[in-house]
Amino acid sequence: MNKQLQEKLAESFFAVLPITVIVLLFSILVYPMDVGTIGVFLVCAFFLVIGMSLFSLGADIAMMPMGEGIGKHLSKTNKNLVLGLLVFVIGFIITVAEPDLQVLADQTPAIPTLTLIATVAAGVGLSLVIAVLRMRFQIPFSYTLIGIYGLLFILSIFVSPVFLAVSFDAGGVSTGPITAPFIFAMGLGLVALRSDKQASEDSFGLVALCSAGPILAVLLLGLVSRGVDAAYAPVVVPQLHNTREVAMDYVYALPAFAKEVTMAVIPIAVSFLLFQLLTHRFRRRELPRIFIGFVYTLVGLILFLTGVNEGFISVGYLIGFNLATGEISWLLIPLGLVIGYFVVGAEPAVQVLIKKVEELSGGSITQAALKRGLSLGVAAAVAISMIRVLTGISMYWIIIPGYIIALTLPFFVPKIFIGIAYDAGGVAPGPMTACFLLPLAIGACEGVGGNVMIDAFGAVSMVALTPLIAIQIMGLIYGQKLKQSELMDEALETEADETLILLAEEDEQVSQLSQHRQVSINKLRQAAALLYEELHSIIDDDGIVVFDDDTGMVREIFDQRSNAELKKAVKKYE
């Protein structure tokens, strides 16, 4: 099989495997589920692997180069107004078509569908404008965050708790599996052509603002229209008995998701076409490849979303419900911990993010390390959510201290980690969260008899919060390590110095050696002395050493301190 294809399949397989094993073990050891449900689950897990591989391939060859290309050309626009307008329009149209947003709008009948969609889309557009202007005026990312989140918390005091849940969900849906990689890539493109010190720090953080903006926008909407009530769609567990039904169930669900995903991709495709017509960035022969990449993304995401919606929702719900109603309801907490740890690896957008971070950091922030950080974060999130469901603690007790920590850490963390952490927070709650973790929480909540709207839905905002803290703590540790390795370099240097001195001092023992050996030692000593003298005459200055063309030996050493010599050098080699 093709090596690249093999790699992608293996990557996706090992991302989906742990969660599949956990569910299977659970159904065998703790609570038996009927064969139909598990059958659908396994079929879906299979398609999840295929879908994720295709999606990742499509992201590599189409979505990322496109996003980066658009970002690079936007960065060449030197009029603030034009730039702001373009960015707003892009943010607006890619959000409008996001399928999850449609679902959210349908679930909240009290707010007119169009109003909600337009509000969220404008929220994303405005966040993008804020994000690029921030770079333009070089306002530190941490100040921008504090500004936005500060405003957000002040506003949240004045709206009803139900509206608060909707607004946080809006933040989650605005950065779905298509828009998040695209916006992320655009951010990379925006700074790619810069050559200043802040460039790599500025590469990240766009997705983060795009998930905070809509929250703010919907909160504002909530201030205008008070007293709104929201409902949620109940989970239906399918009753299937044979393998054909299982397979057909998946097939029947495909068209609906095909439509959703296509709807979401069209605006990106259209903006890309317009962009290409205007700038001719991509050569004609590169276009088929990008088109094929689009198809990969489309097909991959359809397979993925169908799988996750058909197979994972009911299983998640059943696990949550049965555990909560059973005698060992405390088991929800450790199970949540384990599920949370593994589920985030199966989020398609997360894979794109961690790969790109490794690449941009020149390999110093590895995929494995970042994934571990995210996994630990989400594990904590799910465990806390389960504690909340079981005990009914108010969300504020966790969210507010959580955000205070998340907003304080930027003052201590290496700057590049702030953007990465907040981007990870925007990307972490994806379809896996919506279709597995959320049903788990809903199931558990119904099992205990809590308020689903308030207790269960907090799970999503929790998954968005904990990565901020986890990744920033990772950054703190990384910063420490960096200091250590600098010390190591120094040690290495002094050690090298000592070797030299020792060699030069070894004279006394020479006489004890045989004749033959002594000759060579003499030569060695001569050479070492010569080298020693030479090196110590040059150490600590900025000079230039010139080698002989033929022999490659040191011919001359020029000292920059003496101008005369430098002039001589220039004259000689001009």
Added chain:
Amino acid sequence: MNKAGLDLALKLLIVIVIDDRAEKVTELFRERQVLLHYHVRGHGTASSAVLNMLGLDKKEQTVILAVTTRQTAYMLHKRVANKLHLWEAGHGISFIMPLSGISKVALRFLEHEMLREIEKSEESDMSEINEGKKQMEHDLILAVVKRGYSEELMEVARTVGAGGGTVIPAHRVTTAAPLRFWGASLQEEKDIVAIVSKREAKANIMMAINEKYGFKSEAQGWVLSLPVESVAGIAEDED
């Protein structure tokens, strides 16, 4: 200040491998405490148009640059070739280039290597050292073109004898006042295509590139070549 007789020749060792094997090379370098050691990101060029279109061909590559003494360079060069099986097609390439000057401070990082070399030169009779001179049979061709032209350029180069190439994304730094917008300068995007070729093929490859993607063409390209001492990883090469 002539220090004849003291061989302090320094070499630039360049290894280009696909990303997941870069770590192996780094390990080898670390064992030998090569301190002047850098990674540059690039990507390979497609060997098949169909696979390229399907996105199944492009491979991220790492260009590893190391400055070290001549003997260490040759030693590492051979070890890398053996460990990564560079003689098999597509496994990467390793080559050595001469240096003609360096900052003094850099020598400090090489002190222990140099000492080791002096010791060694007593035992082995400088035989390996002369190896390099005989083997100047290859060249490193660098072509600079506008972003997006690298695939086509490689196709043309292949028809006149080039094996594979590596593309390194770059920006051009203009001498004219750069566009200052983000509080920093913005630059034009370029691709640098690196091809190692046999000396006989060099002129043809350069001519072909210059003809089709020269400065007056759309690609606005230009090309240069540098001498390479020893190569491992080119199909025809049995080194």
